[in-house]
Amino acid sequence: MLRKYFLSFVLLIGALTAFAADNAGTNPIIVGGNFSVQSNVASNTRGFNKAARDAEVASLREKLQNGKETEVIARINQLTLNNFLDDRFYLLLAIAYDHLNQDDNVIYAASQAISVSPQDPRAYLLRAGARLKKKDWENAQMDIDAALKLNPKSELARQYQKELREKQPFKRDGAVPTAKELAKQRTTPTWMTLYFVIVAVAILLFLYWRYEDLLHQPKNAFSRKEVEIKEQYDFIRQIGEGGMGKVYEAYDRVLNRRVAIKRVKPELVRNAYIREQFLSEARMVALLRHPCIVEIYTVIESESSLYLVFEYVDGQSLETRLDIDGRLPFSQAKKIFQHVCDGLTYAHAQDIVHCDLKPGNIMILEDDMAKVMDFGVARKTADHQTGARTVAGTPAYMAPEQQRGFMRKQSDVYSLALCLYEALVGQLPWTVKGFNVATKQIVPPSKVVEKVPAEVDVLLADALKEDPKERVQSIAEFSERLAAIEPFADDELDRGYY
Numbered sequence: 001m002l003r004k005y006f007l008s009f010v011l012l013i014g015a016l017t018a019f020a021a022d023n024a025g026t027n028p029i030i031v032g033g034n035f036s037v038q039s040n041v042a043s044n045t046r047g048f049n050k051a052a053r054d055a056e057v058a059s060l061r062e063k064l065q066n067g068k069e070t071e072v073i074a075r076i077n078q079l080t081l082n083n084f085l086d087d088r089f090y091l092l093l094a095i096a097y098d099h100l101n102q103d104d105n106v107i108y109a110a111s112q113a114i115s116v117s118p119q120d121p122r123a124y125l126l127r128a129g130a131r132l133k134k135k136d137w138e139n140a141q142m143d144i145d146a147a148l149k150l151n152p153k154s155e156l157a158r159q160y161q162k163e164l165r166e167k168q169p170f171k172r173d174g175a176v177p178t179a180k181e182l183a184k185q186r187t188t189p190t191w192m193t194l195y196f197v198i199v200a201v202a203i204l205l206f207l208y209w210r211y212e213d214l215l216h217q218p219k220n221a222f223s224r225k226e227v228e229i230k231e232q233y234d235f236i237r238q239i240g241e242g243g244m245g246k247v248y249e250a251y252d253r254v255l256n257r258r259v260a261i262k263r264v265k266p267e268l269v270r271n272a273y274i275r276e277q278f279l280s281e282a283r284m285v286a287l288l289r290h291p292c293i294v295e296i297y298t299v300i301e302s303e304s305s306l307y308l309v310f311e312y313v314d315g316q317s318l319e320t321r322l323d324i325d326g327r328l329p330f331s332q333a334k335k336i337f338q339h340v341c342d343g344l345t346y347a348h349a350q351d352i353v354h355c356d357l358k359p360g361n362i363m364i365l366e367d368d369m370a371k372v373m374d375f376g377v378a379r380k381t382a383d384h385q386t387g388a389r390t391v392a393g394t395p396a397y398m399a400p401e402q403q404r405g406f407m408r409k410q411s412d413v414y415s416l417a418l419c420l421y422e423a424l425v426g427q428l429p430w431t432v433k434g435f436n437v438a439t440k441q442i443v444p445p446s447k448v449v450e451k452v453p454a455e456v457d458v459l460l461a462d463a464l465k466e467d468p469k470e471r472v473q474s475i476a477e478f479s480e481r482l483a484a485i486e487p488f489a490d491d492e493l494d495r496g497y498y
Contacts, residue, residue, distance in 0.1 A: 053086045060092050069096040081406075087116040094126045106130035108280070111273060121150040121157070128160050132167075140164060229300055229307055233261060242360070242374075244268060249312065258312040259297065266305050275306075282308060285352065285375040292343030294363065294373035313371055318423060319359035327426035330452050331487035332368055337420055339370035341479035344416065347375070348409050348475055355407050357415035358397045359422060396428060400466050410468035413478055417463035420482075421445060424452055429464070440466060455485045 056079065063072050073096050076089045090113035097105040110127035113120065128143035141164060147157040233250040240247035245264045252259050269275040279299065286296040300307040318336070321328070328336070340362055347354060354361075354375055361374045395403070399414035421429050421442070429435055429442040442464060444457035459481050465471040472478050 052084075056084070057086060057088050057092070064092065064095060064099070067099070069099045072096040087113075090116060091120070091123055091126075094123065098126055098129065103130040103133050104280075111276070115273065119150060121147040121154060124150070125154070125156055125160070128157075132160060132163060137164060137167065229261075229302075233259065233309075235261070260310040260312045262308040262310065264306040264308065269306050278306065282306075288347060288350065288352065288375070290343055290346040292339045292371050293347065293375075294371045296375075310373070313363045313365065313373070315363050315365040317360050318362040318364055318370075318419070321364055322359060322423065322426065327449065328423045329487070329491045330424060330456065331491040333420060333423045334482060334485070334487060335368040336362070336364060336370045336423070337416070337482060338479060340372055340416065340419075341475050341482065343372040344412055344475040345479065347372075348412070353407055353409055354412050354415075355402070356394055356397075357412055357419060358394050359419055362419065399468065401468055408468060409475070410471050410473060413463050413472050413475060414468075416475065416478060417460050417472075421460055424456070425449060451488045451491050453485050453487065459485070
């Protein structure tokens with residue numbers, strides 16, 4: 001408890017001077033991985049000048065001092081939702097989570113603060129403290145070293161270093177041994193040391209002679225992970241490829257079942273921070289269990305790559321079906337998208353947003369059963385209004401706010417509506433003849449193909465509103481309105497006028 005308040009005091013005092021050189025202009029701050037001042041921003045982004053930012057930061061600090069951490073978290077989320085941004089918010093958010101002992105959230109918020117201000121030692125100290133609590137010794141040591149490099153006089157960093165040394169005295173490369181450790185080393189008998197050296201050499205010689213043929217096999221960057229994963233899985237064939245990597249059909253010899261394995265591109269996880277975030281999100285999505293969601297069985301991590309092991313689905317994607325049939329009759333599309341809505345509603349109830357819904361990620365099984373797959377870029381929302389602040393997904397199916405880096409549940413509603421429009425018409429609304437670019441007015445599906453009820457036009461128009469506040473607010477609402485629409489009695493596939 002004493003350490004927590006000492007940390008908060010140091011960080012809050014440092015925050016009074018660390019940003020004294022803050023830009024005093026009124027240009028808005030844009031979120032896209034890094035904060036920066038730009039002039040060519042969207043017309044609906046409001047300015048947040050220095051005086052207003054300083055006032056908000058001062059108010060947030062006062063609430064932290066008064067033990068109102070929950071109010072601080074809610075206020076920061078409200079400000080960022082309205083594009084009122086300041087690079088100090090992530091640091092204050094990490095402090096609030098630290099007071100609440102929410103270590104995972106501390107690590108996430110501190111990591112965001114580091115990506116914005118990598119020269120600020122306070123964020124490294126916050127993350128180090130959380131990692132010490134989670135017994136993540138190696139990463140905690142890296143954060144402590146980074147903080148000491150930025151501020152060699154940091155007493156808190158040295159306190160953490162001492163605590164880490166006491167818990168893991170012999171597992172840190174380059175760690176300075178304590179006097180007690182040196183005394184133990186001096187009193188170790190020479191004959192005992194010689195004995196262990198002889199035994200170690202004998203073991204190494206035995207291993208060399210036993211596995212000499214393996215040692216002389218050619219090595220490459222992925223040899224170790226290929227051997228590890230192929231000990232359990234037989235790769236059968238490649239069944240897909242996307243922006244994140246290749247997907248293979250495989251057979252699990254241990255559990256006697258078919259699986260789908262996605263090998264994530266090494267360049268996407270080479271950066272330590274990106275790798276950590278990807279693993280965190282993948283493990284979060286692996287907790288989802290629903291009949292309409294393709295399940296992630298496990299995440300396999302190796303030296304330079306990641307593998308996601310999925311449930312194998314014997315069917316075809318909506319994208320493939322549209323390539324073959326051109327479009328779907330409304331009666332069939334309604335069945336498929338009701339299952340999609342069920343899966344997304346469950347995910348949203350866990351505060352998880354898909355962020356990359358498209359026909360290629362909707363798998364169709366027998367009897368028009370459907371499953372949502374590939375939550376690879378999914379995000380966990382901070383609350384029911386706002387989520388992650390990075391651009392991710394497929395551009396053609398992104399909601400307007402998602403293209404600016406703000407992903408929320410209404411973003412999935414927008415992408416779902418685009419998928420349904422394409423399923424009914426065979427094209428995205430922006431490519432249909434008659435689309436009004438100036439007003440973003442789409443051509444109603446019933447005007448393009450026959451036997452699409454007029455109620456579908458209204459539903460899609462409401463779900464494709466530019467402003468997320470005016471849009472259909474939830475997948476559950478979308479599903480309820482879709483279920484209430486009755487198809488025509490003679491609803492069959494026809495060509496329309498395309």
